[in-house]
Amino acid sequence: MSALFGTYARSPLAFERGEGVRLFSEDGTRYLDFHAGIAVNALGHAHPHLVETMRNAADKVWHVSNVFTIPEAERLAQRLVDATFADSVFFTNSGAEAVECAIKTARHYFWAKGETERYEIIAFTGSFHGRTLGTIAAAGNAHYVEGFGPALEGFVHVKPNDIKLVEAAITAKTCAILIEPVQGEGGVTAMSVDYLRGLRALCDKHGLLLMFDEIQCGYGRTGRFFAHEWAGIEPDIMAVAKGIGGGFPLGACLAKGDVAKSMVPGTHGSTYGGNPLACTIGNAVLDKVLEPGFIEHVDKMGQRLTWHLQQLQQRFPGQVLELRGKGLLAGFKLNDSIVVRDFVARMRDDHQLLTQGASDNVLRLLPPLIVTEADIEEAVDKIAAALTALDAEAAKEHVTA
Numbered sequence: 001m002s003a004l005f006g007t008y009a010r011s012p013l014a015f016e017r018g019e020g021v022r023l024f025s026e027d028g029t030r031y032l033d034f035h036a037g038i039a040v041n042a043l044g045h046a047h048p049h050l051v052e053t054m055r056n057a058a059d060k061v062w063h064v065s066n067v068f069t070i071p072e073a074e075r076l077a078q079r080l081v082d083a084t085f086a087d088s089v090f091f092t093n094s095g096a097e098a099v100e101c102a103i104k105t106a107r108h109y110f111w112a113k114g115e116t117e118r119y120e121i122i123a124f125t126g127s128f129h130g131r132t133l134g135t136i137a138a139a140g141n142a143h144y145v146e147g148f149g150p151a152l153e154g155f156v157h158v159k160p161n162d163i164k165l166v167e168a169a170i171t172a173k174t175c176a177i178l179i180e181p182v183q184g185e186g187g188v189t190a191m192s193v194d195y196l197r198g199l200r201a202l203c204d205k206h207g208l209l210l211m212f213d214e215i216q217c218g219y220g221r222t223g224r225f226f227a228h229e230w231a232g233i234e235p236d237i238m239a240v241a242k243g244i245g246g247g248f249p250l251g252a253c254l255a256k257g258d259v260a261k262s263m264v265p266g267t268h269g270s271t272y273g274g275n276p277l278a279c280t281i282g283n284a285v286l287d288k289v290l291e292p293g294f295i296e297h298v299d300k301m302g303q304r305l306t307w308h309l310q311q312l313q314q315r316f317p318g319q320v321l322e323l324r325g326k327g328l329l330a331g332f333k334l335n336d337s338i339v340v341r342d343f344v345a346r347m348r349d350d351h352q353l354l355t356q357g358a359s360d361n362v363l364r365l366l367p368p369l370i371v372t373e374a375d376i377e378e379a380v381d382k383i384a385a386a387l388t389a390l391d392a393e394a395a396k397e398h399v400t401a
């Protein structure tokens, strides 16, 4: 009996070490990791640059409070500002905290302007923003809200990828729109370029702030540094996490300068957020992600993965119903006769391939960004083998019946 909270349906599988896109369990079995700690291990496992950075950081200052200047945080923030739309960064320990900061920043921006009744945020069905009380209310998934008392007020939810629904939801109380450019947990749904541009135009027309949650789809994963770059538009605020720390807990809320300027001393804070150790690792991850050719590699691998999944769909049209996602945030919807959770377990146990389920019976593939085409071919072969085995079992059952 585990001493941990029972909040996860855990597999008994435990890993001892990792190397690139591979993980090795305690009994030495080798797994192909297309899970990457849910899009966290951007550089794979035990990346030499991260290992060396961590070793060197061990005998330096791990933590000081944000009441002091933290040069590693200053540097990481400046590099993020130089590479994005943003002018200002707040560091957190997690994705949910980055979204919390985004929500607080948007509301406080209007409050400081005297528009105190303007606090409502338009968010989307199928979205996921984290597990704090604020972020479960933001996503509005009844499953996650139920049983936890009154939900935080001030969120309305509409279906994504239909601009008319968003326009109809705007009232005098609306302050911002919060969306994942590619929904992760909700079924790997990519917003269209036109839709993202439409949201930007609506925000400009009505004086609203556009907030992107790029915690899963950002940091190179779709083949651009951030997924919204595909649409050629910019948000006002953006939540980042997962890949930013490459496995070390780190998140960030990025904002335009005029939007962040009301967040003065006392309005927000975090004990650990942006501490020296976290930002040292964050800088090391960014060294690699911004290295010339890195994101181009992701873009190319994303295209190869899409191509291989198209081949898979042609081979298994009855099981692979629809391809989803963008770049290396990919997935496909499985026929209802296959339960995605069971399929994920089967691929893990029988084929040593690690993947993740998403809502809507979607199988999610999130390899480390350093993945090669040979790894992709191996993964798709394993998926094909698992689908073939399912077919064979179904045929056998049919004969027995």
Ligand SMILES: *Cc1c(COP(=O)(O)O)cnc(C)c1O
Pocket: 093, 094, 095, 096, 097, 099, 128, 129, 130, 131, 180, 184, 185, 213, 214, 215, 216, 217, 241, 242
């Ligand atoms: C994972 C995720 C979060 C929450 O991040 P945590 O680090 O688990 O708090 C929020 N939004 C999106 C889109 C995510 O994928």
